[in-house]
Amino acid sequence: xxxxxxxxxxxxxxxxxxxxxxxxxxxxxxxxxxxxxxxxxxxxxxxxxxxxxxxxxxxxxxxxxxxxxxxxxxxxxxxxxxxxxxxxxxxxxxxxxxxxxxxxxxxxxxxxxxxxxxxxxxxxxxxxxxxxxxxxxxxxxxxxxxxxxxxxxxxxxxxxxxxxxxxxxxxxxxxxxxxxxxxxxxxxxxxxxxxxxxxxxxxxxxxxxxxxxxxxxxxxxxxxxxxxxxxxxxxxxxxxxxxxxxxxxxxxxxxxxxxxxxxxxxxxxxxxxxxxxxxxxxxxxxxxxxxxxxxxxxxxxxxxxxxxxxxxxxxxxxxxxxxxxxxxxxxxxxxxxxxxxxxxxxxxxxxxxxxxxxxxxxxxxxxxxxxxxxxxxxxxxxxxxxxxxxxxxxxxxxxxxxxxxxxxxxxxxxxxxxxxxxxxxxxxxxxxxxxxxxxxxxxxxxxxxxxxxxxxxxxxxxxxxxxxxxxxxxxxxxxxxxxxxxxxxxxxxxxxxxxxxxxxxxxxxxxxxxxxxxxxxxxxxxxxxxxxxxxxxxxxxxxxxxxxxxx
Ligand code: FAD
Numbered sequence: 001x002x003x004x005x006x007x008x009x010x011x012x013x014x015x016x017x018x019x020x021x022x023x024x025x026x027x028x029x030x031x032x033x034x035x036x037x038x039x040x041x042x043x044x045x046x047x048x049x050x051x052x053x054x055x056x057x058x059x060x061x062x063x064x065x066x067x068x069x070x071x072x073x074x075x076x077x078x079x080x081x082x083x084x085x086x087x088x089x090x091x092x093x094x095x096x097x098x099x100x101x102x103x104x105x106x107x108x109x110x111x112x113x114x115x116x117x118x119x120x121x122x123x124x125x126x127x128x129x130x131x132x133x134x135x136x137x138x139x140x141x142x143x144x145x146x147x148x149x150x151x152x153x154x155x156x157x158x159x160x161x162x163x164x165x166x167x168x169x170x171x172x173x174x175x176x177x178x179x180x181x182x183x184x185x186x187x188x189x190x191x192x193x194x195x196x197x198x199x200x201x202x203x204x205x206x207x208x209x210x211x212x213x214x215x216x217x218x219x220x221x222x223x224x225x226x227x228x229x230x231x232x233x234x235x236x237x238x239x240x241x242x243x244x245x246x247x248x249x250x251x252x253x254x255x256x257x258x259x260x261x262x263x264x265x266x267x268x269x270x271x272x273x274x275x276x277x278x279x280x281x282x283x284x285x286x287x288x289x290x291x292x293x294x295x296x297x298x299x300x301x302x303x304x305x306x307x308x309x310x311x312x313x314x315x316x317x318x319x320x321x322x323x324x325x326x327x328x329x330x331x332x333x334x335x336x337x338x339x340x341x342x343x344x345x346x347x348x349x350x351x352x353x354x355x356x357x358x359x360x361x362x363x364x365x366x367x368x369x370x371x372x373x374x375x376x377x378x379x380x381x382x383x384x385x386x387x388x389x390x391x392x393x394x395x396x397x398x399x400x401x402x403x404x405x406x407x408x409x410x411x412x413x414x415x416x417x418x419x420x421x422x423x424x425x426x427x428x429x430x431x432x433x434x435x436x437x438x439x440x441x442x443x444x445x446x447x448x449x450x451x452x453x454x455x456x457x458x459x460x461x462x463x464x465x466x467x468x469x470x471x472x473x474x475x476x477x478x479x480x481x482x483x484x485x486x487x488x489x490x491x492x493x494x495x496x497x498x499x500x501x502x503x504x505x506x507x508x509x510x511x512x513x514x515x516x517x518x519x520x521x522x523x524x525x526x527x528x529x530x531x532x533x534x535x536x537x538x539x540x541x542x543x544x545x546x547x548x549x550x551x
Contacts, residue, residue, distance in 0.1 A: 002026040002086065004093035004132065007049055008439060010056040010268075011312035012063075014138035016092035022064030028091060029057055030070045030078030033229070037073075039429075040233040042402040043226050043242055044262055045436045051222040051266040052311050058218075059268070075105065079112035079132075087116070087128030095137045097355055097441035099362035102134040139312055140352055142171060147356040161457050162357050165190065168349030177320055177344055178337075186337035190345065194338040197288040198473060205297035206281040208304055210263040211270045214243045219266060233433050234384065234399045260400040264307050264436055271308035275319055278303040279326045280333065287339030291407050293390070293474035298397050302405040303343065306437035309351075316347040346406075351442070354458065358445040361457045365448050366425065368455035371462075371506055375421040378546030381413075381430055386551045388494060389480035390470050391416060402436035407473065410463055414451030419464050419498035420546060421505075424454035461515045466499040487531075488538045494551060501539030504532060 002025055003016045012018060017027065031053055036046050057069045068085070070078035082091070091109075095102035109132035117127045136143060150170055151158055169189050172178060178185040199205075213219055223242040226232070242262050265271045278286075282301035289300050308314045320343075326332045327340040358365060380386040384395040394408040404413065409431075417427045428447040432438045449458030467484035470493075471477045477484040477493070486492035487500065503510065503523050511520050526532045545551045 001092045002028060002089050004028045004091045006093060006096055007053050008096065008310060009094055009139060009312045010052055011139065011315065013315055015094040016135065027060050027065045027067045028082055029053055029067065030072060030075050032072055032075050032078060034074045036230050039433055040231050042434050042436065043232040043259065044264065044402040046226045046230060046232065047219060047223050047242060047262055048264045048266060048307055048436050051219045052313065054218050054222065055267045075108050076112050079109050080116055083113055083116040083128045083130060086130060088130055090131045090133055092133045092135065095134050097137055098439060106132050106134060140355060141317060141348065142352045144359060158360060164349060164353050167353050168345060171348050171352065175348065177324060177348055178341060186341065191287065191338035191341045195287045195290040195342045198292050199289050199294060205300050208299065209273065209277050211265055211273050213263060213265060213270060214261055216266065219243065219262065223262065265313065268313050271313035274304060274308060275314060275322055278305065279322050283323055283326060283339055283343060284333050284335045287336060287342040290342055291473055293407055293476065295393060295475055299405060310437050310439055310442065316351060320344050320347050354445040355441055357449060357458050358441050361455055365444050365455050368448050369424055370454050370456055371509065373421045374423050375543060376547060377417060377422045377426045377430055378420060378551060379549035380551055383549060385549065387481035388551060390474060390476035393476060398434045402434060410451055411465060411469060414447065415464055418452045418462060419502040420543060424448055424452040427452060461513050464499060464502055467493040467495040470495060488534045492538065494542045497535050497538035497542060500526060500535045504536060
């Protein structure tokens with residue numbers, strides 16, 4: 001059977017390709033550039049996806065497969081090309097995790113088949129009969145039916161909202177990862193409380209290797225093409241910059257910062273090297289500083305694996321196994337249980353969990369706006385130009401590499417947009433354009449569910465904070481033009497007024513949440529002291545400054 005490999009399923013480990021035989025079964029890839037023309041994606045995202053697909057094609061050819069690689073403007077064109085050449089040969093593929101894409105692909109295939117059939121009448125050849133057969137996505141560790149059996153419980157009824165902690169524990173038990181005789185290794189299922197340290201100034205963060213990816217001819221070829229063909233964000237479209245650029249070309253990150261040199265692995269070998277470097281050099285200190293943000297490191301000890309895992313170059317199971325092996329290896333650098341559990345939780349828990357919550361909450365997630373937030377995203381998200389040191393840094397990281405680590409995404413980029421009242425769907429689009437690891441199935445639940453509370457399916461309360469959190473978990477406030485201890489006045493950190501204003505604005509919706517009782521006692525105090533009106537006025541001013549690009 002011929003196999004269609006989608007661009008985010010570049011793996012031979014699972015799916016129809018795992019069953020295919022070189023020399024017998026044909027492999028088809030469709031490199032559709034149309035999506036890249038419709039929106040201004042980050043150029044590193046485009047280079048990553050297209051270069052990874054072309055490398056995968058070459059790898060399969062080296063293994064003896066006949067590979068049809070269609071470079072076209074749309075899937076329909078690619079399917080027409082295929083059907084003209086192989087009118088009667090069925091194609092098997094795996095469903096993408098993004099909502100409705102399997103059905104959309106089948107429809108596109110049948111439109112292409114009809115079009116080829118019409119052409120064929122003129123050509124007087126036989127009608128094509130090939131079908132596109134879509135099977136379940138096997139790149140995840142928990143299938144839809146397994147999740148639904150778990151979530152539905154005894155009566156099979158799906159709950160209103162899903163709880164990560166119980167899902168994660170169930171995943172640990174059923175996979176046996178970090179489980180010893182039924183008990184969690186280290187005595188706890190979750191060591192999150194130990195993962196909130198702030199690094200001392202002398203703490204260093206090993207720079208991840210770039211695996212020579214910029215000397216790779218395929219990367220260079222794609223980077224040139226991307227620079228010539230596509231309008232990208234953040235308006236830097238010179239191929240030399242993508243491959244050879246100097247890091248952080250603006251004066252400060254976010255202040256017109258240029259692209260950093262492209263560094264994302266585009267092959268399985270590169271992805272395995274990324275994993276090995278993380279496990280040996282950064283995993284030992286991954287846990288404690290997982291929630292921290294420091295000016296001197298753009299990644300801290302995060303794994304940087306999401307681009308490769310989301311493309312299929314690595315399976316999440318092999319990443320988990322590599323981390324657990326390092327923890328168990330007496331000869332490897334010591335990895336404490338909080339670090340390995342923290343990493344396992346992200347892949348075995350959160351990654352799987354958001355995929356299924358998304359599955360259950362689509363299509364409404366694409367319109368969800370629980371808090372009726374309608375402001376335009378402030379200009380600084382696009383320009384990177386702001387006096388807020390923390391936001392300049394986080395937006396700068398996105399502009400430079402299409403990456404920011406989890407806490408920057410959650411507690412800076414989403415927190416600010418949420419308290420500012422920005423439309424969550426616009427924020428979702430912004431994340432899609434800017435991040436190298438963005439795909440609808442993973443970005444949407446994270447932004448709409450976790451980051452903004454636009455859909456309460458995924459968290460029981462919004463992740464919002466004042467400057468207090470930023471001051472505790474980062475070193476940005478020390479170099480900031482704004483004062484983190486002030487709430488009103490033109491020097492006051494915008495996070496403060498926005499936070500209190502947000503709580504006041506959404507009091508009817510949030511006060512009854514038992515997890516927010518303490519916070520609302522502070523709101524009451526502000527109200528009693530007649531402070532709230534000035535705070536809310538300052539919040540309005542901040543929105544005006546945000547809209548005019550003067551924050
Ligand atoms: P690490 O911190 O090293 O974590 C290890 C791995 O765990 C990641 O590579 C990733 O595969 C997985 N993981 C961790 N958290 C999550 C999560 N919440 N959801 C899914 N997988 C997770 N992740 C994406 O892959 N694509 C996105 O577009 C994306 N958008 C996000 C937007 C927001 C607002 C938030 C709050 C989170 C988003 N995440 C997204 C989740 C998470 O932030 C990234 O997976 C992580 O930062 C990637 O960096 P890393 O590989 O260094 O991760």
